[in-house]
Amino acid sequence: MQGMMMNMPLSVIEILRFGAQAFADEGIVSVRCEGDIHRETYAEAYARSGQLAHALKGLGIGIGDRVATLAWNGYRHFELYYAISGMGAVCHTINPRLSAEQMVYIIRHAEDRVICTDLTFVPVLESLAAELPQDLKIVVMTDRAHMPDSALDLLCYEDLLAPQPTEYDWPTLPEDTAAGLCYTSGTTGNPKGALYSHRSTVLHALFLAVSVPRSVYEGARVLPVVPMFHVNSWGLPYAGPLTGTSLIMPGPSLDGASVYDLMEQEKVTASWGVPTVWLGLQGEITKRGALPKSLDQLVIGGSAAPRSMIEFFEEKGVDVCHAWGMTEMSPIGTQCQLPKHMQSLPRKEQIDAKTLQGRRMFGVDLKICDEDGTRLPQDGTAVGELFVRGNAVVSGYFNNEEASQAALDAEGWFGTGDVACITPDGFLSIQDRSKDLIKSGGEWISSIDLENLAMAHPKVANCAVIAIPHPKWDERPIIVVVPQDAGDPPQLDEIHALMDGHMAKWQFPDALELVDALPMTATGKVSKLTLRRQFDGYVLPDAG
Numbered sequence: 159m160q161g162m163m164m165n166m167p168l169s170v171i172e173i174l175r176f177g178a179q180a181f182a183d184e185g186i187v188s189v190r191c192e193g194d195i196h197r198e199t200y201a202e203a204y205a206r207s208g209q210l211a212h213a214l215k216g217l218g219i220g221i222g223d224r225v226a227t228l229a230w231n232g233y234r235h236f237e238l239y240y241a242i243s244g245m246g247a248v249c250h251t252i253n254p255r256l257s258a259e260q261m262v263y264i265i266r267h268a269e270d271r272v273i274c275t276d277l278t279f280v281p282v283l284e285s286l287a288a289e290l291p292q293d294l295k296i297v298v299m300t301d302r303a304h305m306p307d308s309a310l311d312l313l314c315y316e317d318l319l320a321p322q323p324t325e326y327d328w329p330t331l332p333e334d335t336a337a338g339l340c341y342t343s344g345t346t347g348n349p350k351g352a353l354y355s356h357r358s359t360v361l362h363a364l365f366l367a368v369s370v371p372r373s374v375y376e377g378a379r380v381l382p383v384v385p386m387f388h389v390n391s392w393g394l395p396y397a398g399p400l401t402g403t404s405l406i407m408p409g410p411s412l413d414g415a416s417v418y419d420l421m422e423q424e425k426v427t428a429s430w431g432v433p434t435v436w437l438g439l440q441g442e443i444t445k446r447g448a449l450p451k452s453l454d455q456l457v458i459g460g461s462a463a464p465r466s467m468i469e470f471f472e473e474k475g476v477d478v479c480h481a482w483g484m485t486e487m488s489p490i491g492t493q494c495q496l497p498k499h500m501q502s503l504p505r506k507e508q509i510d511a512k513t514l515q516g517r518r519m520f521g522v523d524l525k526i527c528d529e530d531g532t533r534l535p536q537d538g539t540a541v542g543e544l545f546v547r548g549n550a551v552v553s554g555y556f557n558n559e560e561a562s563q564a565a566l567d568a569e570g571w572f573g574t575g576d577v578a579c580i581t582p583d584g585f586l587s588i589q590d591r592s593k594d595l596i597k598s599g600g601e602w603i604s605s606i607d608l609e610n611l612a613m614a615h616p617k618v619a620n621c622a623v624i625a626i627p628h629p630k631w632d633e634r635p636i637i638v639v640v641p642q643d644a645g646d647p648p649q650l651d652e653i654h655a656l657m658d659g660h661m662a663k664w665q666f667p668d669a670l671e672l673v674d675a676l677p678m679t680a681t682g683k684v685s686k687l688t689l690r691r692q693f694d695g696y697v698l699p700d701a702g
C-alpha cells in the first residue's frame with residue numbers, strides 16, 4: 159500500500175531559502191582574493207543567488223547544463239553552488255591542483271558551458287586557452303575594479319549580477335536531478351565524475367547535521383579548510399544554512415599561521431580538514447603557546463589522523479572527530495564521535511578509539527568481503543575489502559560506461575578500494591588503500607599503522623611508508639621521513655623502538671630515508687604513487 163503524503167522533491171535551493179529565513183544573523187565570512195574580509199548573511203547570499211541564476215540564464219545556461227567553478231572557499235563560490243543547482247544546472251567544481259592535462263580532460267568530458275574562476279586561476283586558464291572549447295564562457299569572480307588584463311574574453315561576476323532582480327522563479331525539479339559534479343583525482347587513469355543529485359545532496363547535509371552536532375548548530379562558526387573545489391567541502395556549504403552554522407571561508411591562505419589568525423579573529427568553533435593542514439596548525443599552536451580561543455572541535459579526515467595529532471589536540475581540550483569517506487560518498491561515511499558510554503573511559507582508551515575511523519552515519523551501510531566477494535564477520539579481526547551502500551553513494555560515473563560497470567558488486571554495493579576491519583560495535587578501522595598495502599612473505603602490512611606510530615616521534619615532521627620490491631619477501635616496507643630538524647634526523651632504530659609492542663618485528667620498516675618534503679596529491683594527501691616512483695629502483699639494505 160502506498161503512503162498518502164505529499165511528494166515534495168528534495169531540493170538544494172530549499173536549504174538556502176530556509177537558512178535565509180530561519181537564521182537571520184548567520185552567514186558567510188570570506189577572506190577574499192582581493193585581500194580583504196567580506197561578510198554576508200544567508201539572506202543576502204540567497205538574494206544574490208537569485209541574481210546569479212538570472213545572469214547564468216542570460217549566458218544561455220538551462221536545465222542540465224554544466225557550469226564549472228575554479229575557486230577557493232568564499233561567498234561567491236557559495237552563491238554559485240546554490241544558483242547553479244537551484245536553476246537545474248549542474249555545478250561542476252574543478253580542483254585547481256589537478257595537472258593541466260587532467261583539467262582540460264574534465265572540462266571537455268563534462269562539456270562545461272561556462273567556467274567561473276577566482277582571480278588566482280585566470281593565468282591557469284590563459285595557459286590552457288588553446289585546448290579549451292572555443293565557446294566556453296569565462297566569468298571572473300570579482301568586481302570591475304579588480305578585473306585583470308587578459309588576452310581572454312573575460313566576463314565580470316559582479317557586472318553580471320548588478321542589473322538582475324533578486325527574485326528567481328526556481329524550477330521544481332525531480333529530486334534525482336543532477337545538482338553537482340566532482341571528479342575523483344584519478345591517481346590512476348582518467349578522473350571519473352561523481353554526479354550528485356538534489357536528493358543525495360540534501361540527505362547528506364541532513365545526515366551530517368545529526369551526526370556531527372558538536373560542529374554544526376545555530377550560532378556555530380565553522381572554518382572549512384577542506385576545499386569547496388573538492389567534494390563540496392565535505393557538505394559544509396549545505397549543512398551551514400541548514401543548521402544556522404556560519405561559515406568562515408579562508409580563501410587562498412591555508413598555512414598554519416593564516417588559519418590560526420582567522421580562527422582567532424573570527425571566533426571559530428570548529429574546523430574541518432585533512433591531516434596535512436593540522437600539522438601546520440599544530441606547529442603554529444606550539445610556537446604561540448596557546449590555542450585559538452574558541453576552537454572546540456576539529457574534524458579530521460581524507461587520510462588517517464595520526465594518533466599523535468589526536469593526542470595533541472585532545473590534551474588541549476579540542477575534541478577530535480576522525481572521519482572517513484570518499485568522493486563517491488558525498489563524501490562522509492563514518493565519523494568517530496564517541497558514544498556516551500565511552501566518554502567516561504580513561505583518556506588513553508578514548509584516544510585509542512578515536513584513531514579508528516568511527517561508526518557509520520545514518521544512510522550509510524558497510525560490509526567487508528574477501529577476494530571472492532564473501533562477506534566477512536565484523537569481529538574486529540577479519541580484514542577485507544570495504545563496500546558501502548547508501549542514499550548519498552554513487553551508482554556509477556558520469557558518462558563513463560566502463561567505470562560504471564565496474565563500480566558496484568553483484569549485490570549493488572560500491573567497492574571503496576579500501577581494506578578495513580569493523581569491530582562488533584561498528585567501529586571502522588581502515589588498514590590501507592588496497593594499492594598501498596604492503597605484501598611481505600604472503601602477509602599484509604598496513605602502511606597507515608606504521609606511519610601512525612612513527613608520527614609520534616618528536617623528530618618526525620611527516621612520514622610515509624611505501625613498499626619496495628624484494629626478491630625473497632615480495633615487498634618490504636621502508637619509511638620516508640621529513641625530519642623536524644634536518645641537522646638532527648631520527649634514526650631507524652628509534653622508529654623501531656616506537657613500533658615495538660604494537661607491531662610484529664617482521665612488519666618494521668627495513669630502512670629509513672630522509673626527504674625535505676613529501677609529494678602531495680591534488681587533495682592534500684601524501685601521494686604514495688609519486689613517492690613509489692621516486693623510489694623506483696631503490697635497493698633495500700639486505701637485498702642488494
Ligand code: ADP
Pocket residue numbers: 342343344345458459460461462463480481482483484485486489515574575576588590591679681683
Ligand atoms: P581522492 O583523494 O582521490 O580525491 P577521495 O578524496 O575520495 O579520493 O579519498 C577517499 C579515500 O581517502 C578513501 O578511500 C580512503 O582511502 C582515504 N581516506 C579518507 N578518510 C580517511 C581516514 N580517516 N583514514 C584513512 N583513510 C582515509
